[in-house]
Amino acid sequence: MQHRNIAFIGAGNMTKSIISGMVSSGYPSDRITASNPSRPKLDDLQQHFGINITHDNHAAVNDAEVVVLAVKPQLMEQVCQDLAKHCDLSGKLFVSIAAGIPHKRLQQMLGGEYDVVRTMPNTPSALGKGMTGLYADASLDAQDKTYAGDLMGQVGDIVWVEDEAQINGVIAAAGSSPAYFFLFLQAMQEFTMTQGFDKDTARRMVQQAMLGSAEMVCHNPDLELSELRAQVTSKGGTTAQAVEHFQKNGLDKLVAGAMAAAIARAEEMSDLF
Ligand SMILES: NC(=O)C1=CN([C@@H]2O[C@H](COP(=O)(O)OP(=O)(O)OC[C@H]3O[C@@H](n4cnc5c(N)ncnc54)[C@H](OP(=O)(O)O)[C@@H]3O)[C@@H](O)[C@H]2O)C=CC1
Numbered sequence: 001m002q003h004r005n006i007a008f009i010g011a012g013n014m015t016k017s018i019i020s021g022m023v024s025s026g027y028p029s030d031r032i033t034a035s036n037p038s039r040p041k042l043d044d045l046q047q048h049f050g051i052n053i054t055h056d057n058h059a060a061v062n063d064a065e066v067v068v069l070a071v072k073p074q075l076m077e078q079v080c081q082d083l084a085k086h087c088d089l090s091g092k093l094f095v096s097i098a099a100g101i102p103h104k105r106l107q108q109m110l111g112g113e114y115d116v117v118r119t120m121p122n123t124p125s126a127l128g129k130g131m132t133g134l135y136a137d138a139s140l141d142a143q144d145k146t147y148a149g150d151l152m153g154q155v156g157d158i159v160w161v162e163d164e165a166q167i168n169g170v171i172a173a174a175g176s177s178p179a180y181f182f183l184f185l186q187a188m189q190e191f192t193m194t195q196g197f198d199k200d201t202a203r204r205m206v207q208q209a210m211l212g213s214a215e216m217v218c219h220n221p222d223l224e225l226s227e228l229r230a231q232v233t234s235k236g237g238t239t240a241q242a243v244e245h246f247q248k249n250g251l252d253k254l255v256a257g258a259m260a261a262a263i264a265r266a267e268e269m270s271d272l273f
């Protein structure tokens with residue numbers, strides 16, 4: 001991929017995940033800058049990945065060809081307006097990772113019809129196992145589109161969406177979903193501890209079971225998920241009892257409700273910010 005000078009505005013969890021994945025995939029660290037108000041996160045990024053760091057958003061943006069907007073949604077307007085006031089933004093490609101802020105709204109915040117790609121990554125990007133949804137409007141130059149896809153492709157799998165509203169579906173399915181899996185594992189760990197296992201052993205067991213299961217899913221793309229489940233479920237056995245308990249207690253509805261809640265919040269945020 002092209003290695004353009006890239007600046008991350010905001011050096012929080014998601015920036016760290018993306019930079020970590022980029023550097024492991026060979027993106028030159030001297031072409032990456034992170035800007036953040038507080039120091040410790042910047043020091044951490046510099047120590048681990050050898051990137052450039054600054055407290056000055058303007059300097060970071062002035063030196064960049066690509067600007068990743070990685071602050072919390074509620075700060076986005078203030079940060080973009082400040083950049084618009086103090087920097088020449090023409091010719092730069094903007095990549096937003098913020099939940100709930102539409103493409104048009106980002107352009108409005110930046111004060112012009114700049115090239116903007118709206119993305120929705122997730123934290124496993126740190127391990128090169130991310131999943132990112134991307135949206136751009138038809139005016140985006142093919143080279144910029146390729147760059148944005150390659151960039152997020154360095155940290156995992158990507159999917160372009162045609163309809164911007166689908167980005168909220170990506171949030172529910174991939175942006176937020178690592179937290180669902182962690183929550184599920186935590187509940188399993190806690191129950192396992194009630195069976196006389198210490199915390200670490202309980203974690204080791206449930207995490208290995210999850211890792212193995214995820215690998216089975218990925219290595220068997222032609223097998224339906226229901227078939228993989230059937231392979232574990234002996235007739236009259238233990239798994240059948242557990243699965244029946246989940247189903248009787250409305251697991252499908254619970255999951256659909258949680259994902260719909262994530263989407264509803266994303267929609268709400270697009271009115272708020
Ligand atoms: N976490 C996740 O799993 C995902 C998050 N996102 C999106 O990523 C974005 C960032 O989220 P996340 O990384 O979790 O949040 P964090 O709070 O971890 O990071 C945000 C960072 O922005 C910094 N910041 C605050 N004000 C400014 C400013 N004026 N200029 C530059 N930086 C500033 C904060 O610095 P300080 O702490 O010093 O105030 C902080 O380090 C959000 O918009 C979120 O919607 C998208 C997908 C997944």
Ligand SMILES: O=C(O)[C@@H]1CCC=N1
Pocket residue numbers: 099171175176
């Ligand atoms: O919770 C959030 O709003 C962000 C977006 C997806 C994951 N974290």
